[in-house]
Amino acid sequence: MVYPQQPMVKTKTIELINYDKLPAGQNATVAVMSYSGYDIEDALVLNKSSIDRGFGRCQVVRKNTIQLKRYPNHTKDVISGHRLDENNNPIFPHKAIGSDGLGEVGMRIENGQIFANKCVPTNAGESVLGNDAQNGEARESHRETPAYYKGPEPSYVDQVMMSTSDNDQTLIKVLLRQTRRPELGDKFSSRHGQKGVCGIIVQQEDLPFNDDGISPDIIMNPHGFPSRMTVGKAGVLNGSLEYGTCFGGSKLEEMSQILVDKGFSYSGKDMLYSGVNGECLQAYIFFGPIYYQKLKHMVLDKMHARARGPRAVLTRQPTEGRSRDGGLRLGEMERDCVIAYGASQLLLERLMISSDAFEVDFN
Structure with missing residues (x-):
């Protein structure tokens, strides 16, 4: 409050x-x-x-944790600085982070912008070979896997903390603050x-x-x-x-x-x-x-809609839940209502075409 x-x-x-x-x-x-x-x-x-x-x-504070891993071939995740455009200004996704690649305290961050520019080594799964093995290092090339802010309303970077986990991995914790009416x-x-x-x-x-x-x-x-x-x-x-x-x-x-x-x-x-x-x-x-x-139950944290999105591998049906960008379930009772109306085409579209339609070749 x-x-x-x-x-x-x-x-x-x-x-x-x-x-x-x-x-x-x-x-x-x-x-x-x-x-x-x-x-x-x-x-x-x-x-x-x-x-x-x-x-x-009230003010809502969300904690986001980013882990920088070390890999068996002596490579590790790193934080990369922001990228600049032709006018020497940070590109839109990087506007909230500084030259160290982490969100700057007090900066406004919008949907689609990043608060930590984490980079993962492309050869993390490879073993150390040749001269690099003697030096105990592997040649590293990284690809960006940044932490994006997803939210309908902008937030502000409240705090940035660095610490280590129990197994000695580097942790970066970013607190994002939002004032809500x-x-x-x-x-x-x-x-x-x-x-x-x-x-x-x-x-x-x-x-x-x-x-x-x-x-x-x-x-x-x-x-x-x-x-x-x-x-x-x-x-x-x-x-x-x-x-x-x-x-x-x-x-x-x-x-x-x-x-x-x-x-x-x-x-x-x-x-x-x-x-x-x-x-x-x-x-x-x-x-x-x-x-x-x-109370903590607010619309901004619960509203959800989906037109198209991911499907579960096992059932080929849309995933479930807001966090997984899931679909809205047409349950048994809703199905009974559609049957009572006699809307057979709607039933086909909801329960098969938009759900788990699959083409099988009988030849």
Whole structure:
């Protein structure tokens, strides 16, 4: 998190494990109400102005390890410097690396650029022969096998470290840093296991507001409560640091009295006005700060599509999984739907032509 906050309501356990010293969320102003159709099935409505002010912003750091091997014929992998064009500038894939062949700290790196220009000897599998054997060296010629950055959004080189492994091989570790704003599909959760993904980001002027002009940072659907009974959120009503431990702590009556003293409703509910037409909403809305955590599950790390790509050697079918650039599986249930529609040509195209079609010669 870029702007973490400690929760305003905490338990003794949180202090014992020092969770409040390294928090992973923020105290968001939440309205529990149904707003448009974009909050169905635990989806959340987020305030765009809150995101602009830093709500839910986080930094993602990825570690990339490159190993420089030594081979039995005394050859070894090396790092080569960047290549220059006719104007004496680094070519596009080499823009993020320096003359030493490694990414320069602070440099912006885009998709298709490299952060370590590793070169492998072409004769690594050969034995040492002739005069070279007496000298203990082999004549080396190398080919480039660079480490490419693959990502839809650019990153920055955060750190570059060199070390050795247990078997005395040289290791190069490159940390790539990326700052991310919340976007559609990113996952959030309160501390009651009430998780949800961002369904839509709305301009603040279109969101409901109360008498003080406060608009919510998050709108969550009330239909997430009845079956799950996550009513612990009702304790997060006051603006000071309080205890919410189940066996003791601050009493509900005391909290209600504090709310009344501060000019709020004793139940924590508020009268809101529509941001679209300015009319008063026809129900009291539970409205107050709830501690929301930003989870590591983000759309940028999960989105995947494929038109054509590699196939498995054994089955001749497309590979599986995002990391292997795999295909999207048309499973048994999807097949049953296509059969029910009577779409025989689509069935043939999906299950054979685009999968494992193979020509066999019978002559």
